[in-house]
Amino acid sequence: MLKGNLKPSVKSGGTYGPTRGRFISFEGGEGAGKSTQVRILSERLAALGFKTLLTREPGGSPLGEKIRRFLLEGKVKNYGAVAEALLFYTARLDHLEKLILPNLKAGAWVICDRFADSSRAYQGAASGVDDGIFDALDRIVVGDNQPELTIIIDLPVEVAMKRVMSRQLTEGGEVDRFESEDLRFHEKLRAGFLKIAAANSNRCIIIDGNQSREKVAELVWQTVAERFGLEHVV
Numbered sequence: 001m002l003k004g005n006l007k008p009s010v011k012s013g014g015t016y017g018p019t020r021g022r023f024i025s026f027e028g029g030e031g032a033g034k035s036t037q038v039r040i041l042s043e044r045l046a047a048l049g050f051k052t053l054l055t056r057e058p059g060g061s062p063l064g065e066k067i068r069r070f071l072l073e074g075k076v077k078n079y080g081a082v083a084e085a086l087l088f089y090t091a092r093l094d095h096l097e098k099l100i101l102p103n104l105k106a107g108a109w110v111i112c113d114r115f116a117d118s119s120r121a122y123q124g125a126a127s128g129v130d131d132g133i134f135d136a137l138d139r140i141v142v143g144d145n146q147p148e149l150t151i152i153i154d155l156p157v158e159v160a161m162k163r164v165m166s167r168q169l170t171e172g173g174e175v176d177r178f179e180s181e182d183l184r185f186h187e188k189l190r191a192g193f194l195k196i197a198a199a200n201s202n203r204c205i206i207i208d209g210n211q212s213r214e215k216v217a218e219l220v221w222q223t224v225a226e227r228f229g230l231e232h233v234v
């Protein structure tokens with residue numbers, strides 16, 4: 001639960017406890033192919049015998065999934081981007097406490113489809129919420145529990161929009177709250193992710209998403225293997 005003294009409400013320390021799991025997030029705009037890549041990576045790690053948790057934001061925990069529906073149906077849009085940001089972080093707090101941290105403490109590899117960088121890019125860079133708000137929310141909710149590695153899949157906006165539209169045609173379904181934003185929004189979003197990567201070069205790596213999914217998967221694997229010393233097991 002959120003503490004009144006604004007200290008991080010989840011245990012911090014950056015080591016994730018005695019058995020030390022690994023925390024990897026994937027980020028990027030719409031249509032970047034993240035969901036495919038998180039699945040491929042977690043299957044590959046699991047096949048090597050690692051305990052793996054694949055999760056997503058918003059969502060992951062029961063409260064997070066409820067908030068996800070609320071946000072993606074656009075029910076909070078009229079209250080503005082700050083209200084949306086606060087709800088994304090409420091979902092994140094629950095997700096960290098109930099799922100991510102217990103799994104990290106149990107030694108799992110936690111692969112998360114979006115995390116706090118998405119708030120800074122979607123509600124911040126693309127929707128105008130001030131960076132200082134995210135600094136404060138990160139301090140309160142995330143503390144030292146940022147991912148060790150963040151893979152940002154970058155895609156030109158026109159390519160991304162074409163993919164979203166063709167997915168719509170083949171799979172059907174509603175266009176969600178953020179997919180329906182205009183081109184300018186998606187340009188600002190892309191620039192936001194690139195700025196986050198530049199400001200956090202130790203944690204973030206950009207992979208060009210405008211190539212085959214096999215090639216992207218191989219680059220993801222090389223990045224993970226190199227970062228965590230897995231070259232010997234591949």
Ligand code: TYD
Nearest residue numbers: 029030031057058088114115118119122178
């Ligand atoms: P999702 O269907 O998971 O999209 P994607 O497949 O692109 O990841 O929907 C999540 C949406 O929520 C996506 O449009 C990004 C947005 N989002 C934010 O705006 N802020 C956040 O903090 C997070 C985690 C997601």
